[in-house]
Amino acid sequence: MQMAIFGVLLALLAVQQRATVLSLGGCAALLAAAAMLAIGYRRVSSRRGRAFACLALGIAVGFAYGSARAHWRLADQLDPALDGVTLSLAGQVRGLVQHRADGVRFAFVPDAGVAGVPRRIAVSWYPDAAAPIPALAPGQPVVLELRLKRVRSQRNPGGFDYAGHLFAEGVGALGYARTVERLAAPPATDLAARIDRWRDDIRRRIAVLVPPDAVGVLTAMAVGDQGGISDTQWTILRNTGTAHLVAISGLHVSIVAALLGGLWGWLWRRFPAAVLWLPAQRASVVAAALAAVVYGALAGFGVPVTRSLLMLLIVCAAWMSARRPTPGRVLMLALLGVMLFDPWCVLAAGFWLSFGAVAALLLVLSGRHGVRGRVGAFAVAQLSVTCLTAPVLLVLFGQMSLVSPLANALAIPLVSLVVVPLVLAGAVLPIDGLLLLAALVMGVLMDMLAWAAAWPWSVWTRATPPVALVVLALAGSAWALLPRGTPWRTLGWLAWLPALLWLPARPAPGTFEARVLDVGQGLAVHVRTASRDMLYDSGPSYYRGGDAGARHVLPYLQGLGLRQLDLMVISHDDKDHAGGARSVLAGIDVQATIAGEGVRLETPVPGRPCHAGEGWTWDGVTFRFLHPASGEAYRKDNDRSCVLHISTQSGALLLPGDIESRIEQHLAEQGRWPPSSVVVAPHHGSRSSSSDALVDAAGARAVVFSSAHGNAFGHPAAAVVARWQAAGAEVWRTDTQGAVWLRIDSSGVRLGAEAAENLRYWHPQQLSAAAADARLETASPAE
Template sequence: MAFAAGILVCQLGVALPSPLEMGSALGVGLLLGALVWGLSARGVVRGLLLAIAGAAIGWSYAGWRAELRLADALPGELEGRDVQVTGVIASLPQDFERGLRFVFEVEESSAPVPRRISLAWYKGYRDDELHSLPEIHAGERWQLTVRLKRPHGNVNPHGFDYEGWLLQQGIRATGSVRPAESNRRVAAFVPGLMNGVERLREGIRARFRAALPDAPYAGVLVALAVGDQRAIPAELWKVFATTGISHLVAISGLHVTMVAALFAAGVGAIWRRAPALALRWPAQQAAVTAGFFAALGYCLLAGWGVPAQRTLYMLGCVALAIGLRRETAPGRVLAVALGVVLVIDPWAVLAAGFWLSFGAVALLFLVSSGRLGQDGRILGALRAQWAITLGLLPALLLLFQQFSVVSPLANAIAIPLVSFVVTPLALAYAVFPLQMFADLAHGAFALTMLPVRWLAELPWAAWQQAAPPPVLAVLAVLGCLWALLPRGTPARWVGLVPLVPLLLWSPARPVPGEARVAVLDVGQGLAVHVQTAGHDLIFDTGPAFSADANSGERILLPYLRAIGVRRLDTLVVTHQDNDHAGGAEAVLTGLPVGEVRSSLPPNHPARVIAGPRDVPCAAGQGWDWDGVRFTLLHPAEASDAVPKKTNDIACVLRVEAGGRTLLLTSDIEAVSEAALIARDADALASDVVVVPHHGSRTSSTAAFVAATRPRWAIFPVGYLNRFRHPNGEVWTRWAASGAGMLRTDAGGAILFTLGEAEPQPLGARALAPRYWHGR
């Protein structure tokens, strides 16, 4: 536990320890460990010394591993340059709307690049550029011309840390395959254990796709067999999250244990009936060894996730103890699994699955030990489900801002069917490709989903709230552990008391007369949240990344839910360009929205969804919320006519609070800027300006910059975007005005308060720095 705590402290650090600090901590840890080894006394002193030693060793070990991984970096001067590489396709190739994505292990290159990179091979960026791609398969060796960039992701409050995830995966650069005649397959297969495993996984996935081409749950069977969850539609993930059964479609410990138990039982039965075998090696030891190796094979086939690893290491510990004829204490088994996982992967502590996986097993040990009597199967199952539901509730609220109210019932239905019917049938089809197995597995899961979907549609199926402070979550965890102790523990009900502030907690909102503003980091696009004392507005919704992924679903909705926004009063969609309207449909279907103001064409899906709530933007429209004034300055008049350039009718919004002004300009260009100056140049004067059209050369004229006279200029741009925004001359023009310069690709989401005091915008990267950011 102390070793894990030391690793966690290092991973949450702003900077890595220096070599001197790491060496000193390691020396202290080893010295204390040696002292404890020779210390005859036991008790508090010994435990304290062990804790300090473990934490010091964990802290230094995590720092050392991080330095090694970060050293494998792409030189900054190679970003955006074409490089020729030769290497192996090291993962399952993943289809997406306009191409393929895969992990590539570099063997040779024309310039120094990281060993492990993530590549996308596009069919074309525009419809008129689409072309076919060659077939690629895991384990092949290719020579490719690639264009790379250092790990970079969007950084928003409560958002997914893509850079941290890449670091955990060992991926130290991302990029794309360039169209080049030199791109060619060098070898059809490169021998190697993991290459063989990935090729096998790909073959099984292809087999499922061929057997169930149009089946709605084929992706679930693929996930259960080979751990590839990307084929599961987003709509299904919502159902799983609402009902609390997401763990069942991942390769969970339950599945690994089930496979191990089946193999152990089979080998044990055969061994006992063969006297020659039983006399040479006890049947029990042979059975657990067979179960361990079966679990190892399944874990490799399933993608080697943390829950699967944890279960494998626990099974290995049990198998070793039985082989050595030693007692196995549950706590020690779990501790060994924890240590092995963190030694192999010290970044595992950054994954939500790590906490939920080890937490669930620890809770099961807690409620199944230290009791005088043995529960029956039904009572034991109910006790276990109650323990996991209650004990993981604080973690679920902290990590995901929701928990499933119907989870106990949904799991009672789904666990037996998925674990003991669907998964064995899916694995049977993976080993013996008989169509019968695939059809039976799909039919069984379809039957499972009938009651699960009904539960998901209940209006109270899931509890959602703002992300609570970690202190409240820790207190609630301690309370839940107390409440789950055996009968006879005094005042167990007191443990439920800390849940009350956790469930009722809500973040503070701005005071009347002030507005809190977040210019979100959505890549090459725009999305701004303006919050007053009692109202919320979203100005644009960022881009759609593909047919089934957009910034509304991936960035805006998680952010709004995490800060406690359950309803939007106004959604402004300035015009129909993808980088501004791509997430509008997701926002409209994901949250209640009072009204929609836009310059979208009449047939746009967002206007169709909005229906009577839709109000076309027009200059002069305005409203007051809690002492904050909102005024639309552009376009001059509302119209359903679609101009040649939709940027010309983009909505422009002015927000004034406490005498300070924010100007949201969307994608207006020089023509619209001139029109705004002609109508009312004084209305453009602002303390903060979100720069027009991401700083393109067609906007931000000298006259417009002079009219706005901002204290701060914010550029919403994507990292190394293909439009090369912001334009160098435009950047210089704004800088010459004396404005402070901020950009979302460098700083993440830009956050500030608009009120009587001068606004002081800060980037999310500066507010929550991590040692891997920018590296």
């Protein structure tokens, strides 16, 4: 059985890494093969043969099940013909409404009847500042005027897959509400809506009673809503390895089950007639199971909660039937239940961390002798969890907290035994002091965690290693944690070395690599030589808060294991180029900066302006600014852009910023345009740039357009794309292909794109050239 469950896990992993989905006919064929394996299983005599048969059976069933669920989920996505269309839809608000300073976000379930509209839409509504925002509650009937969009996300190496996240959540489209009308009809009365309204009432009560800095954390512990936790608090929790404390985890579920089950058993024993009808021990088990289910519903049934709930229900069922399953079998059955409930759970970091932590505890504590005392057992448990989850943290986040063991040694008992019971009691009982006391204790704990997170060595960042090296490190950790007497046990720690020492290969001297990141409507280009790293522009800042530097640039750089940038160039002062600079400077050590006129960077490192003719050489690669010239005045910020040319004997890259046709013509007349193998199109492909003067002088074999899908400016303009194509340049676009990389070395110029290398079946397919041209021709030409 355990091998079959492991086979299901492997199959679901394979399904979620595919760019296409197995046909339904193929699913039926796999199920038929699985049935034949099940029939022939009894005829296999050897133990090893039975293990392989179970593994093959699990793989066949898991692949068929995962593919079939994918088909059903894909059928519930927005029809491409409705992408960008505005419709008036009636339906209901579902889940908890997320309030922001300038609007709200919520899940919307439209009434049936509109073909091509999915069953669940993630809605954002930003009303006029003067208009009051009406209160929206779960189950509220509404009529929305929605502009519908297919779910897309920026695609960068190691970046967060927003489209995959929403697909796993069952969201089939994004909706931007223009008007919201509440209907007079009564709210929905189904069980899910009632539970959501209960959760909403608890959240509102916490928001009214406790100090603002504690609202987000306590709300997350009470009802599983993490939307109110600030960025600063998340940074503290991540850097100390305690982020799991604010997520309703298996530990919280176990505490609730143990407390309520024990209390109910104590009360049950007070009534002899009840004990004669049902023994007190079984009554306690039933009460614990019901309490866990209710708390799971209150928490929203996340992966850790579902895992713990399933494990608890399995144990309760075994107790009721007088069975005693082994802890490992209970864990495997819970694993199977979670995967059947949510085949996309294997994409979530919480899935691996949750099951990994429990597996570590079972490995070192189940039947282990020689660990004396509760303090010793807790120390061993904490060490084992840290060792087995560290490789997972490295591959998922590119970093691990070095203060995590000490921080958790303080935080786990305090949160589990004090804060969580106070929060839950205060949520269900009309005693305000319980919530206030929980807020006070949590505030003191967060101050202590902030102090630990501020230590210079609190977080260790490494390059994200390949999966094979992570698996090797996990196997070595598991081997090293086995009981004493296990052969070569201490050598298990050596299995960590390949993952810890691994670094991505750098270009050879005299060559370079560059990657145009997918940052939406903006620009950020990372350039690498044999020993140096440069960032040209930092991506945009966002109207609703945040910037591309924090969301896309830093995670990409950290995934490469970079601890410093030798140079950051900000071409000019527009927000789509300089908007992420502050986050980059705060998140990584930048040795030097060069910026266009008017750019002000908050950095202790002295910067200097760019001037035409200035240049330098790194590892045999020549960098030279072509513009702006000293002493010349320009009317626009765009025309002041730092134009950078990077060249080797094998080819060259041109980074022109946002210069426009007048400057392009001026440089051409002065003969200042050198040949360039690859050009990042100026001004994102605007009609006011990429003139014949630049296109003819560059003679590029490829052009890269960095812009957002469906942007309001119509970038890149169809005429500009056609102009580059007519000159023989191959067109690459971040809006449809994700981040674009290029390598220039002795073998020539090579380019590739993230979408082609890491395409998943839930990503919107790349636009065909004809469809892209049609969209460009109808887009607004506003600049």
